[in-house]
Amino acid sequence: MENWNGTSGFAQYSNFQVANEDLNYKILVNGFSGNVSYDAMDNDNGYFFSTYDRDNDADLAESCAETRHSGWWHKKCTRANLNGKYQFGWGKEERNILGALS
Ligand SMILES: [Ca+2]
Numbered sequence: 001m002e003n004w005n006g007t008s009g010f011a012q013y014s015n016f017q018v019a020n021e022d023l024n025y026k027i028l029v030n031g032f033s034g035n036v037s038y039d040a041m042d043n044d045n046g047y048f049f050s051t052y053d054r055d056n057d058a059d060l061a062e063s064c065a066e067t068r069h070s071g072w073w074h075k076k077c078t079r080a081n082l083n084g085k086y087q088f089g090w091g092k093e094e095r096n097i098l099g100a101l102s
Pocket of ligand 1: 055056057058059060061062063064
């Protein structure tokens with residue numbers, strides 16, 4: 001991944017599992033390694049996949065898929081958002097990567 005100032009980094013997981021449709025594509029992800037400063041996917045671990053028309057997140061006040069412009073394993077809402085807009089601002093750029101790049 002690369003951020004707006006050209007800094008790049010990576011995150012790697014030794015375990016990455018997605019359940020079937022009956023379980024709303026629940027994600028189990030762990031075994032983080034990489035050169036970003038934290039594991040942003042840890043926030044999403046154990047959550048269900050949400051889309052614009054399937055609000056499966058843990059935020060009762062909003063649809064994270066709608067406000068974050070992405071289908072993702074949103075919790076409340078997310079720290080990593082690889083399907084989201086690649087943007088600087090409203091957010092922080094960290095919303096679109098797997099961890100903070102230094
Ligand atoms: Ca919601």
